[in-house]
Amino acid sequence: MAIQSDDKGVLTIGVMEVKEGKLEELLARENNISMMYLDIEGYSRWVETWMTAVEALGLLGLKAPE
Numbered sequence: 001m002a003i004q005s006d007d008k009g010v011l012t013i014g015v016m017e018v019k020e021g022k023l024e025e026l027l028a029r030e031n032n033i034s035m036m037y038l039d040i041e042g043y044s045r046w047v048e049t050w051m052t053a054v055e056a057l058g059l060l061g062l063k064a065p066e
Contacts, residue, residue, distance in 0.1 A: 001013070001014050001015075002014075009042065017052065023049070027047065030047065
């Protein structure tokens with residue numbers, strides 16, 4: 001978890017590794033949790049889905065060093 005604040009507000013970043021096949025379940029749970037904050041003025045939320053380095057290397061046909 002990383003948190004940054006300034007005069008415009010607070011930015012919080014969380015990083016999670018999700019088991020294969022569980023991404024949709026996690027996103028649905030996160031959406032349900034964030035629903036209670038949507039009425040707060042200025043609140044915004046976004047989700048970015050990234051790969052691990054090993055997954056990304058696999059797409060390039062490479063193998064991660066051991």
